[in-house]
Every structure is written in C-alpha cells, then in structure tokens.
Amino acid sequence: MNVKLFIILLILPFHLDAQGFAGLGQTPEGFAQPAPDPIFSFPQDHGAHSDYRIEWWYLTANLTGEDGLEYGLQWTLFRTSLAPEDKEGWASSQLWMGHAAVTTPDAHYVTERLARGGVGQAGVRADPFEAWIDDWAFTGPFDRATLRATGPAFGYDMTMQANGPLVFHGDAGYSRKSANDQASYYYSQPYFQITGTLHLPDNDVRVVGDAWLDREWSSQPLASDQTGWDWFSLSLKGGAKLMGFQLRGDDTYTSATWIEADGTTTPFPNGAFSALPLGVTDIEGRKVPTLWQVQLPDKGIDVTVEAVNPNAWMETSVPYWEGPVRVNGSHQGRGYLEMTGYDGVTSQ
Numbered sequence: 001m002n003v004k005l006f007i008i009l010l011i012l013p014f015h016l017d018a019q020g021f022a023g024l025g026q027t028p029e030g031f032a033q034p035a036p037d038p039i040f041s042f043p044q045d046h047g048a049h050s051d052y053r054i055e056w057w058y059l060t061a062n063l064t065g066e067d068g069l070e071y072g073l074q075w076t077l078f079r080t081s082l083a084p085e086d087k088e089g090w091a092s093s094q095l096w097m098g099h100a101a102v103t104t105p106d107a108h109y110v111t112e113r114l115a116r117g118g119v120g121q122a123g124v125r126a127d128p129f130e131a132w133i134d135d136w137a138f139t140g141p142f143d144r145a146t147l148r149a150t151g152p153a154f155g156y157d158m159t160m161q162a163n164g165p166l167v168f169h170g171d172a173g174y175s176r177k178s179a180n181d182q183a184s185y186y187y188s189q190p191y192f193q194i195t196g197t198l199h200l201p202d203n204d205v206r207v208v209g210d211a212w213l214d215r216e217w218s219s220q221p222l223a224s225d226q227t228g229w230d231w232f233s234l235s236l237k238g239g240a241k242l243m244g245f246q247l248r249g250d251d252t253y254t255s256a257t258w259i260e261a262d263g264t265t266t267p268f269p270n271g272a273f274s275a276l277p278l279g280v281t282d283i284e285g286r287k288v289p290t291l292w293q294v295q296l297p298d299k300g301i302d303v304t305v306e307a308v309n310p311n312a313w314m315e316t317s318v319p320y321w322e323g324p325v326r327v328n329g330s331h332q333g334r335g336y337l338e339m340t341g342y343d344g345v346t347s348q
Helices: 004-014
Strands: 053-066 072-080 092-104 107-116 122-125 130-133 135-140 144-150 153-160 174-175 182-197 204-218 228-236 241-248 251-261 265-268 276-284 284-297 301-305 319-328 331-337
Touching: 053 182, 053 319, 053 331, 072 122, 072 135, 072 182, 072 319, 092 122, 092 130, 092 144, 092 319, 107 122, 144 182, 153 228, 153 265, 182 228, 182 241, 182 276, 182 319, 204 228, 228 284, 228 301, 228 319, 241 276, 276 301, 301 331
Parallel strands: none
Antiparallel strands: 053 072, 053 204, 072 092, 092 107, 122 130, 130 135, 135 144, 144 153, 153 182, 174 182, 182 204, 228 241, 228 331, 241 251, 251 265, 276 284, 284 301, 301 319, 319 331
C-alpha cells in the first residue's frame, strides 16, 4: 500500500467532524452505551472496553523543577473503534492515538503517535496494568506506576505513587454530558505524587509534583449540537480538589465534583459550576481563552484560573489547548485546563 494512503486511512477516523476525535456527537449504532447505576470492577476496569466507541487514559501533572520553574506534563492514550465487533490482527477495528507534552513558562513541546490495534503496537492490559503505544508506556501496578514518553525535541521518565482513593464523577461514575442524557463512565485518580526527569532540548531537569489521571469511556459523550468543552482539574491549598467542565452548545451544560482533602466527594449538577472567559490569547488566528473566572458558590469557590503558558496549543491530528494553570482568589492552587473546539480562526 502507498505509504501516504496508509497514513491517510489511519488518521481519517480522527477527523469525522468538527467535534474532533471519533466524532463524539455521532449516533453510535451497535456500540454499548453507559447506563445509570454502574458497577465497576477493578483491576479490570483500568483496562480497555472495546465494546464502547471511545476511551482514554489521560494523565496531567503540575511539576516544580530543581531550577524553581513551573512545568506541566501530559501523557494521553486514546482508543476509538471503527465497528462494534472487533477482529484479530490488522483486521482489528481498534485505533489508538497517543499525545505527550511538556509545558514550560516559555515553551510548549508536543508529539503524537498513531497506531492500529490488534498487532501489539498499542494497547492496555488491566492486570498487571500497562498502557502503551510504541515505546511510550504507563506501567503499573496502577497505584505505583512508571511513565515514559519520547519525542523529537523532548521526553520524560517519571515514577508515580497514589496516596488517595479513586474518585467517581457524576452519579457514582455515571457522568451526564447533556440534558438529552449523553453520558460516559468517568473516574479519576487525582492523588498521584510524581517525580522524575524531563529531557528538554537544553538540559535535563529533575522535577516533583502532583499528577491527575482521568479514565473515561463512552460511545456518544456529546450531544450533536455541542462543539467542544472547557475542563478544569484544580488542586487547592489545604488539600481539596475540584473537577469541573462545561460543554458548549445551544445551551451550555456543566458538571463538577468537589473532592475534600480526605477523598470525600460531592457531585454538582448542571448549572452549579460556571466558567467565564476573562481574557483570550491569539494563537495563529485562533482566539483561545487562557484567563477564566471559575465559580462553585456552594463551596465558596470564586477564583481566577490563568495559564502558566498561554501558548500551550496541541498541534496534533485533533488540535486543542492543554496546559498547566495557576489558581488565585478565594482559594489558591494549581491545576490543568483542557479546551477543545477552538481550532478555527474565529472566537467560539
């Protein structure tokens, strides 16, 4: 097969529509659908769920270097399926995409890997836990893991230790995404302590910090009118944490989880959480919000969330913004922000 044609066929499913990866708002005929009152089983649910159309293992980290600078790190493995029935070898319906990034106050390094399933190039094993694509690996046990990625200009080697419980979002892990009951299964491990080495163009930097892993799978997590999302994971001084997102469409839909320092959670329904853009950054013609006011009045949260590096644009097959943020106002802290649907040249 012509190499260019092969690459086009490999990447094509990631460009199904304006909603990006896997056409997240398309009707998923034949695929399994999340349902209320889920029953999770571990370690099995740390692994892949091939009967669902879309899934990810999504890790971000806020780091401090031995040089005193702030850094951000991302390691993500996405899985999507072209058909409800899987097959073996090159006939497998599973496609894999990996993203790795390191953000500094004045630079953003990003790289991407693409793979077909069924041939060992990428995959996830539940027990013992391992997620990989090529030579990138997130290797367990799940709560005591190593993390590795390499790119043309950067790489990292990290170790992680979880010191808190898994957190289940929405209704015990059933996370609604619209008033029409689009939903996903969604849990996190927001308590990783992480340490290791960033390999940057000018030097290696030893770093320590906190990491947050999101696990999510679904077959249609967006409604057809939703064009993207703004997702916040915030770790606050005193030990509390906040996950909140808004999905932009004809009507904005929000959800949030408040996490106490001891791991106790409180879910918040549509409308309780709000995120208002206060300032934008022009990134090659894209108007991307990089300064926000985030509020959760029931918990006294009224903060500004500001990008450490406003230019943390992910120029990947499905472009989006992802980077570390600082939190100030009613609470102080740091965290991560992901924004999708801003890949056009006009403000969304």
